[in-house]
Amino acid sequence: MFADQHEDPFEERLAAALHETGGGFDTDRTALAARGEARGRRTRFVRRAAVAGGTAGVVLACVGGVLVLRPGGTATEAVPSSATASAKPKPSVTATHATDEQMIETLKHLLPKGDFSEERGQGTESADDRKVPAPSAGLVFDDGDGAAAIGVAVGRVQPGGTEARQAAQCPDRVFVPYDACKTSRLADGSVVTVLQGYEYPDRRVDTKLWSAELVTPTGQHITVSEWNAAAEKDKPVTRTDPPLDPAQLTRLAAAKEWRAVANALPAPLPEPELPGSDLHARTDLLALLPKGLKVTDKSSDEGDYAYAVVDDGKGRSMVQVNVQPDMLDAADDLFGSSSETLPDGTRVAVSQGPGDRGDQVMWTVDTMRADGRRVVISAFNAGTQNEPATRETPALTIAQMRKMALDARWWSGS
Amino acid sequence: MRKARADEYAEFAAARAGHLYRSACLLTAGDTHLAEDLVQEALGRIYVRWSRISLVGNPAAYAQTVLVRVFLTHQRRRSSRERATDVLPEVAAAGVDTPLRLTLLDALARLPAKDRAVVVLRYWEDRSIEETAGVLNASAAAVRTRCTRALKQLRGLLGEDIGAYARP
Numbered sequence: 194m195f196a197d198q199h200e201d202p203f204e205e206r207l208a209a210a211l212h213e214t215g216g217g218f219d220t221d222r223t224a225l226a227a228r229g230e231a232r233g234r235r236t237r238f239v240r241r242a243a244v245a246g247g248t249a250g251v252v253l254a255c256v257g258g259v260l261v262l263r264p265g266g267t268a269t270e271a272v273p274s275s276a277t278a279s280a281k282p283k284p285s286v287t288a289t290h291a292t293d294e295q296m297i298e299t300l301k302h303l304l305p306k307g308d309f310s311e312e313r314g315q316g317t318e319s320a321d322d323r324k325v326p327a328p329s330a331g332l333v334f335d336d337g338d339g340a341a342a343i344g345v346a347v348g349r350v351q352p353g354g355t356e357a358r359q360a361a362q363c364p365d366r367v368f369v370p371y372d373a374c375k376t377s378r379l380a381d382g383s384v385v386t387v388l389q390g391y392e393y394p395d396r397r398v399d400t401k402l403w404s405a406e407l408v409t410p411t412g413q414h415i416t417v418s419e420w421n422a423a424a425e426k427d428k429p430v431t432r433t434d435p436p437l438d439p440a441q442l443t444r445l446a447a448a449k450e451w452r453a454v455a456n457a458l459p460a461p462l463p464e465p466e467l468p469g470s471d472l473h474a475r476t477d478l479l480a481l482l483p484k485g486l487k488v489t490d491k492s493s494d495e496g497d498y499a500y501a502v503v504d505d506g507k508g509r510s511m512v513q514v515n516v517q518p519d520m521l522d523a524a525d526d527l528f529g530s531s532s533e534t535l536p537d538g539t540r541v542a543v544s545q546g547p548g549d550r551g552d553q554v555m556w557t558v559d560t561m562r563a564d565g566r567r568v569v570i571s572a573f574n575a576g577t578q579n580e581p582a583t584r585e586t587p588a589l590t591i592a593q594m595r596k597m598a599l600d601a602r603w604w605s606g607s
Numbered sequence: 608m609r610k611a612r613a614d615e616y617a618e619f620a621a622a623r624a625g626h627l628y629r630s631a632c633l634l635t636a637g638d639t640h641l642a643e644d645l646v647q648e649a650l651g652r653i654y655v656r657w658s659r660i661s662l663v664g665n666p667a668a669y670a671q672t673v674l675v676r677v678f679l680t681h682q683r684r685r686s687s688r689e690r691a692t693d694v695l696p697e698v699a700a701a702g703v704d705t706p707l708r709l710t711l712l713d714a715l716a717r718l719p720a721k722d723r724a725v726v727v728l729r730y731w732e733d734r735s736i737e738e739t740a741g742v743l744n745a746s747a748a749a750v751r752t753r754c755t756r757a758l759k760q761l762r763g764l765l766g767e768d769i770g771a772y773a774r775p
Contacts, residue, residue: 207765208708215630217630226624228643229647229653232648232651281760513746515749517749526755526759
């Protein structure tokens with residue numbers, strides 16, 4: 194088995210050759226950077242245009258300085274905001290354009306009592322036609338225990354897209370150190386991640402940054418951030434913690450006022466397809482797991498890889514699967530003389546060996562159909578590949594893993 | 608985008624464009640036109656999301672991920688099945704074509720796109736197996752398999768003593 198870091202002299206030579214070859218390519222970097230930016234600007238412009246065209250049936254109504262978008266309404270029809278509320282329009286069609294000042298006022302209105310200063314706001318109207326507006330509000334809030342910067346930003350993401358999924362995940366502690374992080378689902382289906390971390394990942398200054406990032410089922414994206422200092426950077430720490438606790442942060446992010454602001458923004462473009470995204474390994478894995486196992490954790494992404502941590506009452510056990518079309522050229526490496534060939538040409542190889550750590554074991558059933566479609570399932574006697582064994586053997590038997598791997602379900606969507 | 612953010616982006620793009628371009632040249636096995644296009648696309652996507660990206664700890668690594676994914680998406684659109692390119696790309700005469708360069712690019716071109724991405728991430732970007740897996744949205748096991756397979760193939764194409772091509 195290939196060792197991790199360039200222990201093979203060939204790998205060293207390959208790395209050197211790549212550096213020599215790669216380093217030989219050069220181009221006009223300034224021009225390339227400029228063309229990249231131009232492409233980004235164009236993308237934004239197209240998004241705006243797409244929205245303008247796609248919402249032709251929606252008209253603007255002005256309500257005491259607040260604009261409300263109502264489907265099928267009459268132009269310039271004035272509706273008191275209380276009437277709007279009592280009519281209970283669907284959240285997806287209520288959109289509130291906000292001025293810079295209104296963004297600030299909304300934030301102040303939603304905060305507890307205290308002193309406000311250094312207010313700044315950015316409304317839903319962009320000064321520059323080429324740019325998508327990025328509404329936000331920020332101020333310094335002092336509840337009596339020390340001045341603290343608080344900011345809110347409102348945007349839209351593709352529901353179910355990468356950004357939406359990322360917002361609903363705590364970052365890996367390996368990359369972002371933090372004291373606490375929790376993702377929870379609210380009653381309306383929104384997912385909120387409250388992160389209690391630091392302004393500087395390397396903690397060179399101990400300014401705390403707490404944030405709540407909320408994504409609704411329709412892709413409204415609200416981020417609230419607060420610091421225990423009067424500014425993000427370059428201001429001394431004024432208090433032990435930022436002023437709002439996780440529950441208050443969540444409430445602020447979940448306030449309906451922000452949803453309406455988000456609706457006034459152009460819809461995001463659908464994300465480009467990632468290779469393998471026509472597969473749905475996670476859904477299939479969860480569906481094919483033997484009955485009686487409790488799933489305590491699972492991967493967040495669909496695609497050609499998935500894992501689930503299961504518990505049969507005797508300890509956690511990670512099960513992972515790779516679904517790979519067109520692996521025929523690797524067949525000889527993967528299926529040796531001890532492998533089995535089924536009547537339909539599907540090859541099956543089973544291995545039961547040590548895992549990455551100490552007393553971990555890793556059981557693997559590798560299968561490849563005659564046309565090169567490969568499903569490989571591994572199970573561990575631990576909750577992750579990085580932690581010690583929690584039990585003697587994985588929670589699945591080889592027979593169960595084999596039955597799962599050979600199921601036609603993996604390929605039903607591709 | 609606020610002016611400060613826009614300036615920050617411009618600074619970032621100018622600083623990273625060269626490296627991204629060189630990575631793209633390796634990913635495309637020397638197709639410099641496609642490489643330029645991929646970098647533009649990647650920078651464009653980063654521009655659109657800069658306000659969020661600038662908040663992540665390592666925008667440079669993020670940009671590299673975007674580039675690799677843009678490359679893989681491009682490959683997938685071109686062909687629904689991942690396989691090594693049958694027709695080798697025209698290697699543009701940018702820079703000096705040393706024997707090493709030509710041989711290496713030719714060998715890279717013969718790898719399936721995802722394997723090539725693994726090689727570039729592992730040996731050019733110096734990413735760990737786990738980091739590479741993250742970029743490719745694959746498992747560490749899948750990356751190991753691809754890496755082993757690609758190394759075997761490159762060894763066959765380049766010979767054990769790849770350094771013999773290198774300039775003294």
